[in-house]
Amino acid sequence: MKKNKISFETNFWAANEIENVNEVISAFFNYAHLDYYKQTLTEVLFYSYKSKVYKHDNPSELFMFYTIARSFLKVGYCMNKKSKNWNVKEATTLQSRLHLASLTEEEYRNPLVVFKKAFAENTVEEFEIFLCEVIHMSLCSDKMESDSDLITPYIYCVKMLDALQLIKERGLEKIKQKKKLSGQ
Numbered sequence: 001m002k003k004n005k006i007s008f009e010t011n012f013w014a015a016n017e018i019e020n021v022n023e024v025i026s027a028f029f030n031y032a033h034l035d036y037y038k039q040t041l042t043e044v045l046f047y048s049y050k051s052k053v054y055k056h057d058n059p060s061e062l063f064m065f066y067t068i069a070r071s072f073l074k075v076g077y078c079m080n081k082k083s084k085n086w087n088v089k090e091a092t093t094l095q096s097r098l099h100l101a102s103l104t105e106e107e108y109r110n111p112l113v114v115f116k117k118a119f120a121e122n123t124v125e126e127f128e129i130f131l132c133e134v135i136h137m138s139l140c141s142d143k144m145e146s147d148s149d150l151i152t153p154y155i156y157c158v159k160m161l162d163a164l165q166l167i168k169e170r171g172l173e174k175i176k177q178k179k180k181l182s183g184q
Contacts, residue, residue: 005019005058006074006077006078007066008021008024008071008074008075009070009071009074010024010027010071012064012067012071013031013064013067013068013071014027014031021075021078021079021082022172024071024075025075025164025167025168026168028068028071028072028075028164029165029168031068032068034161034162034165035068035111037065037068037069037072037161038158038161039070040062040065041154041158041161042154042158042161043138044062044065044134044135044138045138045150045154046138047137047138048133048135048137048138048144048146049136049137049143050138050143051141051142051143052141053138053139053140053141053169054138054139059139061084061140062135062138065067065135066131066132066135069131069157070128070131072161072164073124073127073128073157074124075164076115076118076119076124076127076160076164077115077119077124078108078114079112079160079163079164079167080112080115080116080118080119082112083112083113083115085174085175086112086172086173086174087110087112087172087173087175088110088111088112088167088170088171088172088173089170089171089172090170097159101162101165102155102158102162103159103162103163103166105129107159107163108166111162111163111164111166111167112163112167114156114159114160114162114163115160115163117156117159118156118159118160121152121156122152122153123129123158126151126153127156127157128158129148130148130150130153130154131148132152133148133150134150171183
């Protein structure tokens, strides 16, 4: 049976479709730094509760953020699936550039745990709905109320960004399957 490949839809912001998760992660952080993504996500959430329009002078920047964030969510979903067969390499030093950031000690040691928790709580579609909703609300000049919880998906997105940074820094390694001894 042929496996269905997930499209990361990177052609909107990386000029071509990237199919390899590690290459998408590299392109993601080559496009912008972790701080940009976290700050933009925070500002979008903040403006979703205000009657002011976010980036009213350049809304196209928010469209680019949206396309990149959708790719990011799809990478996060793949990280969740890979967590069964992959490990994040051990840190060579005691601290990363970002240290713990939003992560717990357990999540810092194994950033793949973040993706397991996030996608146990929400589906990719629910994260995309969150993203659409906060961006829509942040671009409206009228104050709007959300029918859904915006804080929990936001927290998971920030944690996934921090975890992805750690994965980029440390790299992934495939878990070696124990070979069965012949004759047993």
